[in-house]
Amino acid sequence: MQRHRLLVAAGGSALMAVYGRAALLQEALDGPMRDTPDIVYCTRARYDDGHWYANIGYYCDDEAKKAYAGNGQPDAGVLYRYSLKTRQSSVILDARGGSVRDPHVDYDGRTILFSYRPAGTHHYHLYEIQPDGSGLRQITDGPWDDYEPCRLPDGDILFVSTRCKRWVSCWYTQVGIMYRCRPDGSGLRCVSANIEHDNTPAVLPDGRILYMRWEYIDRSQVEYHHLWTMNPDGTGVNVYFGNMHSWTVMIDALPVPGTQEVIASFSPGHGANEHEGFATLVSQQHGPDVQDAAVRIKHTGRIRDPYPVTRDLFLVAKGKSIAFLTRDGKEETILTDPATPVHEPRVLRPRPREPVIPSRVTSGTPNGQFVLLDVYEGRNMEGVKRGDIKKLLVLEALPKPVNFSGGMDLTSWSGTFNLERVLGTVPVEEDGSASFLAPAGRPLFFVALDADDLSVKRMQSFADLMPGETFTCIGCHETRSSAAEARRDAATPLALQRSPSVIQPFEDLPDVPDFQRDIQPILDRHCVTCHNPQKRAGTLNLAAARAPRFSNAYVALLARRQVADGANGLGNRPPRTIGSSASPLLARLSGGHHAVKVSPREWRMVWLWIEAAAPYAGSYAALRNTEEQRYYGHAGNKIFGECRDVFKRRCAECHKNTAEQNVSGFPFNWGVRRDKEKKKLGRPTGSHERIILPDDPARFYDAGVLVDYTRPACSSLLLAPLAKSAGGAGRCAREVFKDTADPDYKKILASIESGKKLYDARPPWGAPGWRPNPQYVREMKRFGVLPAAFDPETDTLDPFATDQAYWRSLWPVP
Numbered sequence: 001m002q003r004h005r006l007l008v009a010a011g012g013s014a015l016m017a018v019y020g021r022a023a024l025l026q027e028a029l030d031g032p033m034r035d036t037p038d039i040v041y042c043t044r045a046r047y048d049d050g051h052w053y054a055n056i057g058y059y060c061d062d063e064a065k066k067a068y069a070g071n072g073q074p075d076a077g078v079l080y081r082y083s084l085k086t087r088q089s090s091v092i093l094d095a096r097g098g099s100v101r102d103p104h105v106d107y108d109g110r111t112i113l114f115s116y117r118p119a120g121t122h123h124y125h126l127y128e129i130q131p132d133g134s135g136l137r138q139i140t141d142g143p144w145d146d147y148e149p150c151r152l153p154d155g156d157i158l159f160v161s162t163r164c165k166r167w168v169s170c171w172y173t174q175v176g177i178m179y180r181c182r183p184d185g186s187g188l189r190c191v192s193a194n195i196e197h198d199n200t201p202a203v204l205p206d207g208r209i210l211y212m213r214w215e216y217i218d219r220s221q222v223e224y225h226h227l228w229t230m231n232p233d234g235t236g237v238n239v240y241f242g243n244m245h246s247w248t249v250m251i252d253a254l255p256v257p258g259t260q261e262v263i264a265s266f267s268p269g270h271g272a273n274e275h276e277g278f279a280t281l282v283s284q285q286h287g288p289d290v291q292d293a294a295v296r297i298k299h300t301g302r303i304r305d306p307y308p309v310t311r312d313l314f315l316v317a318k319g320k321s322i323a324f325l326t327r328d329g330k331e332e333t334i335l336t337d338p339a340t341p342v343h344e345p346r347v348l349r350p351r352p353r354e355p356v357i358p359s360r361v362t363s364g365t366p367n368g369q370f371v372l373l374d375v376y377e378g379r380n381m382e383g384v385k386r387g388d389i390k391k392l393l394v395l396e397a398l399p400k401p402v403n404f405s406g407g408m409d410l411t412s413w414s415g416t417f418n419l420e421r422v423l424g425t426v427p428v429e430e431d432g433s434a435s436f437l438a439p440a441g442r443p444l445f446f447v448a449l450d451a452d453d454l455s456v457k458r459m460q461s462f463a464d465l466m467p468g469e470t471f472t473c474i475g476c477h478e479t480r481s482s483a484a485e486a487r488r489d490a491a492t493p494l495a496l497q498r499s500p501s502v503i504q505p506f507e508d509l510p511d512v513p514d515f516q517r518d519i520q521p522i523l524d525r526h527c528v529t530c531h532n533p534q535k536r537a538g539t540l541n542l543a544a545a546r547a548p549r550f551s552n553a554y555v556a557l558l559a560r561r562q563v564a565d566g567a568n569g570l571g572n573r574p575p576r577t578i579g580s581s582a583s584p585l586l587a588r589l590s591g592g593h594h595a596v597k598v599s600p601r602e603w604r605m606v607w608l609w610i611e612a613a614a615p616y617a618g619s620y621a622a623l624r625n626t627e628e629q630r631y632y633g634h635a636g637n638k639i640f641g642e643c644r645d646v647f648k649r650r651c652a653e654c655h656k657n658t659a660e661q662n663v664s665g666f667p668f669n670w671g672v673r674r675d676k677e678k679k680k681l682g683r684p685t686g687s688h689e690r691i692i693l694p695d696d697p698a699r700f701y702d703a704g705v706l707v708d709y710t711r712p713a714c715s716s717l718l719l720a721p722l723a724k725s726a727g728g729a730g731r732c733a734r735e736v737f738k739d740t741a742d743p744d745y746k747k748i749l750a751s752i753e754s755g756k757k758l759y760d761a762r763p764p765w766g767a768p769g770w771r772p773n774p775q776y777v778r779e780m781k782r783f784g785v786l787p788a789a790f791d792p793e794t795d796t797l798d799p800f801a802t803d804q805a806y807w808r809s810l811w812p813v814p
Contacts, residue, residue, distance in 0.1 A: 024313070024324040024332040029084055032310045036349035037084040039315065040092065040112055040131070041322060042100045043340040044077045045070040049173070052249055052271035053197045053214075056124065056145040057174040060167055060402050060775055061626045067173050068099060068117065068124070068145075075099040076340040079114060081131050081348070082322075084334065092133050095119060102148045102344060109350030111135075113157065115147040126159060126185070131348055139185040143782075145176065148200050152232050153353040156180050158191070158201050158209060165783045165810060166195060166399035169417040170221045170406050175399070178211065180232065190812070191234030193443045193464035195399040195418065197225075200252045200275075204229065207355040210240060210262060212251045217397055217445055218460045218566035218578070218613060220686035221417060222270040225249040227262070227282070233359040234466045241282050243461065244289045244379075246570055246684065251275045252304070253282070258311040260285055265306060266296065274343065276302045279316060279325060299329030305344045315345040362468020366814045367437045369470040369500050370463070373493050374432040375448055377475030381457065384575050389428050389456055393447040393611060394438065394503050396421040397462055398512070400620050401779045401806050405629065408568075410622045410765055413550060413558050413704070414690035415565040416613035419620065421512050421807075424505035425449065432475070433493030436501040440467040441812035447579060447611060448476060454586075455579030455611065460571040467812060506604060513609040514618025514800070515554050516766040520544050522602045523553055526589065533714035536729060539700065541716070546709040546759060546767070548636025550616050555704030557585060558614070561692055565614045569686040583610050621772045621799035622765040628773060635758035639707060639717070642751045646744045650721070650736055655701070709759050712752035718745065772797055785809055 029037055047055045047069050059065040066072035077095035082088070092112070093100060097119035104113040110131055115124040116138075124147045126139040139157065140146045149159040160176040168175055177192040178201055192198050194213060201211040209232055214225040226242025227250045242250060249271035253264035260283060267277030279297040286293055303316035303325070312327040321336040322345045335342075375389050398419045408417050426436040428448070438444055443462040447455050457476050465471055495501075505511070510518060523531075523542045530537040533545070540560060545552040557563050564582035566573075580586055589606060591597040598606070609615075617623075624632065640647075677693055678685050685691065692698060699705070700716070708715040721736030722728020722745065728737065737745040763769035771792055780786040785806045790797075 022332065024326065024330065025084055025334050028309065028313065028324065032313065033084060033347065033349075036109065036347060038131070038348040039082050039084070039322070039345050040103050040105065040348055041080055041082065041317070041345040042077065042103060042114075042343045043080070043337055044099050044101060044343060045073075045075045046273065046341060047071055050273050051171060051173075052251065052267055052273065052275050053168070053176075053199065054171065054173040055274070056147065056176065057162060058122070059172040060404055060779075061172060063778070066122065068122075069101070070099065074119065075117075077101075077117075078340075079103060079112070079129070082335060087335075089335070092131060093129055093136065099124070103346055104150050105346050105348055106151050107351055107353050109348055113139075113149045113151060115149065115159075126157065139183070140181065140188070141185075145174070146179075147176065150201055150203060152180065152203065153207055153356045154232070155183055156187075156232070157183065158232060160198055160201070163188075164190065164192075164399070165401070165806075167401065167403040167779075169196060169216075169400050169403060170408075172404060178209075178234075190441065191230070191232070191466070193441050193462075195397050195443055202254050203232075203354050204255050204262075205354055207232070207357045208236070210253050210255070212249070212253070214249075215462060216417065217443075217462050218416060218458060219571040220246070220568055220688065222687050223247065224571065225251070225271065227253055227264070231357045231360070233357075233361045235360045235469045236471070237464060239288045241284055241288045241294070244572060245291060246686070247291075249275075249277065250280075250282070251277070252306060254306065254308055256281065256308045256311055259283075263306045263308055263314060265304060266294070272302075274304055274341070276304050279303050279306050279314065281327070297325060297327065297329050300325060300331050307344075307346055309347060315347070317341075317343050317345060360469055361466045364814050365467045366440060366812070368440045368465025368468060370434070370436055370438055370465070371470060371472040371493075371496065372428075372432075372434040372475070373472065373490075374475045375428055375434065376432045378457075380572050380574055381476060382574065384456055386432065387430070388450050389432065389448045390451050391425045391428055391449040391453070392434055392436075393425050393449055393455075394423040394436075395445055395447070395612065396423060397443040397445065398803075398807055399810065400623070401783065401785075401803075402620060402623055402776050404623055404625045404775070409624055409629070410549065410617040411620075412565070412613065412615050413555060414568050414688070415558075416615060418613075419512050419615055419618065419803075420612045422506065422509075422608050422612050423511070424503040425453075426501040426503055429494035431494050433495035434501070435493075435495035435498070436503060438465055438503065439811070440465045440469070450581070453607065454581035455576065456581065457575050458566075458573065458578050460566070460573065467814065506608060508601070509605060509608055510618070510800075512618050512800070512803070513605070513612050513615065515609070515614075515616045516544070516551065517618065518605055519609050520551070520553060522589075522598060522606060526596050526598055526602075530594075533708065533711065533716075533719065534729075536719075539731065541705065543714075545711065545714070546764065547704040547707055548709075549632070550704055551766075552705055552708060554616050555702060556699075558690075559692060559696070559698045559702055559705060561694070562588070563610055563614045565610070567686075567690040567692075569689040570684055580607050580610050586610065617765050619799035619803045621776050621797070621802065623773075623776070624765075625773045625775050628762075631758070631762060632764060635755045636707070636709070637703065638755055639748065639751045640703070643744075643748050646747055650744055654733055707752060707755075709752065709756045712749060712756055715748075715752055717752070718748055721745075772799065780806060783809065 074097035077099040079093040079100045080089045099117040102115045116127045117124045124145045129136045144163045146161045161179045162174045164177045166175045177198045181188040196214040199212040208229045213228040223246035227240040229240045230237040249267040253262045265277035266280040283293045305317045307315040314325045323333045445459040445462045448457040527542045531540045531542040542553040562585040589598045719729045720731040724730035726739040
């Protein structure tokens with residue numbers, strides 16, 4: 001075998017000063033590693049992206065731009081075996097420009113599962129090999145990435161894969177979720193319904209799977225990537241640690257021998273490149289929400305890939321080195337590569353198999369069953385009285401076939417990242433119980449509704465079922481460590497004394513709403529008579545008008561706090577603070593506003609839109625690639641650059657106090673305002689939460705309400721300062737423009753009109769002539785939704801129907 005020279009810390013590295021001279025290494029050789037003194041590990045180049053997950057596939061904007069290690073250049077991937085006794089490394093597999101990652105030592109202590117991307121190829125697949133380099137065997141293949149494997153007690157392999165055909169909802173890269181297969185790669189099936197990443201699955205001593213799950217249903221995208229468990233067949237999904245409090249990325253978790261703890265990398269904030277974080281011991285003995293149960297190992301910096309050798313001794317990767325780390329923070333480097341980062345140290349030793357948990361999946365059925373014992377049992381349910389809740393609304397979080405930014409783009413204005421499908425409702429019994437059938441393999445969540453169908457409590461997480469699975473939960477965000485005990489002697493819930501309910505859909509209504517298609521026509525019929533550009537009752541314009549990104553009406557409703565969505569805030573919100581019950585718009589449409597009363601169908605449509613997170617675009621085809629964002633960004637915001645001198649001379653004197661560090665007065669600076677006003681709310685807020693106070697200047701000065709690219713002369717920027725005698729609104733404290741002949745008025749109008757021409761040249765979402773971007777078409781072809789011969793220049797495409805076909809293609813086949 002080829003030898004690889006290393007700088008061995010025991011021979012004199014400065015890092016040895018941390019703890020003696022090879023003391024921990026010698027202790028390991030004298031004790032737990034006496035008979036198994038070898039480890040395996042990898043080297044590979046870094047990748048450019050700072051996110052922990054962006055190390056597979058290509059970027060959505062450009063399939064030639066690779067995200068994997070080396071970013072399209074030859075990698076330094078090598079799988080090594082290192083002897084603690086001889087202090088020598090030997091090559092198991094040299095990828096010769098390819099990439100190696102995620103070695104996993106099988107139960108026999110010899111076979112190594114790993115993920116391998118051969119040189120000149122673009123996908124990682126699962127392989128196995130022996131420590132002497134023999135027996136290399138490919139297990140999976142195809143145009144997908146398969147990585148982070150672990151052997152299951154029954155011999156199958158669990159791993160993470162991009163076969164799920166979805167993209168990160170807040171970034172440019174692909175999603176991987178959990179799959180399993182037989183030892184030869186056959187029998188491949190999905191065991192997760194997540195629309196965001198699963199990572200680093202591992203088997204717990206009781207046979208369950210421990211893994212990191214990232215999710216952000218109606219809440220912040222950068223706060224909830226915590227530890228979960230499930231059975232190896234995908235049933236019994238439950239939180240292990242976290243998911244309640246805003247926290248860090250908890251990844252690479254492994255059980256610590258002889259304890260009830262796991263060790264994990266707590267990667268700070270929204271996570272770091274290659275899972276780098278702090279070695280942290282986690283105990284679940286007091287439930288998943290006790291933050292003090294996570295204890296960082298002291299006296300050490302950031303590490304990667306922690307691996308427990310014993311209850312008190314761990315292997316970790318640090319930069320280009322591998323070190324021993326103890327529970328009390330002693331650290332000793334055992335090897336250093338002179339050129340390349342090292343990863344995933346694992347001990348070559350046999351271990352007993354964990355118990356095999358029998359499968360609870362029933363093939364041939366499309367459904368499972370949810371049983372809710374008592375909706376009133378739970379956390380943060382203040383003010384909710386027994387009898388208040390009559391139904392559960394069932395919704396589905398919908399994955400993305402493309403994505404091009406770290407924000408929401410046209411899906412929402414700093415609200416939801418994902419579209420949400422309304423499936424329908426099921427009844428809640430008088431004792432708070434519910435039992436109902438639900439489609440398997442899909443990420444579902446629930447809203448508790450009162451007798452008027454108004455929201456009481458929103459889940460802000462998701463649950464999923466495998467075919468034939470019955471999943472029982474205690475209540476609404478129950479206190480998981482104690483609620484089950486409290487129910488032990490209770491009478492049989494009423495919902496279990498009958499057959500399970502069937503979800504009742506809303507007939508003749510779209511299950512995924514779109515603001516321009518479904519909501520704007522209702523506003524046109526009932527609101528625009530008073531709330532139009534000329535009249536602007538209450539200084540509010542709800543007419544259909546194109547603004548820099550959304551429409552004037554959409555921004556106005558949110559800026560005036562008429563709609564209560566998640567606003568990209570935190571989870572477990574108090575009752576009646578999110579959704580229909582907290583949205584004044586519904587009351588105004590129900591006879592409580594100048595006798596305006598919409599039809600029952602119209603009320604239900606607005607209600608459905610609000611409960612589906614109030615999106616703007618109801619199709620992911622509306623998501624704009626980077627070039628489109630630049631084009632429309634220039635078209636929409638050129639006014640604020642071209643007329644900056646006018647705003648400084650004619651507007652800033654009055655508006656400088658609301659401009660928040662923008663001396664020209666416009667547009668309103670959201671970021672500064674958000675950071676400045678958080679304390680006034682008196683509650684924790686999400687890192688990027690949309691914060692609008694009751695007296696917020698954004699009501700009038702956000703770009704989305706200032707400019708009208710449909711009728712430029714109707715822009716608030718022009719009407720507000722224009723004298724009433726000249727056809728304006730005359731709303732400014734002093735008369736700014738006496739008439740439309742004012743040169744500054746004409747300059748603003750000309751700038752808006754030139755922006756309108758740019759929009760007209762490339763019709764945006766919702767306008768006649770709109771066409772999907774090439775990346776959306778590319779991925780829909782790749783996923784088999786559109787035919788390979790589809791030509792976006794000549795063929796027509798219904799974006800709503802195409803999205804629906806894409807989502808249906810992901811449903812499990814019974």
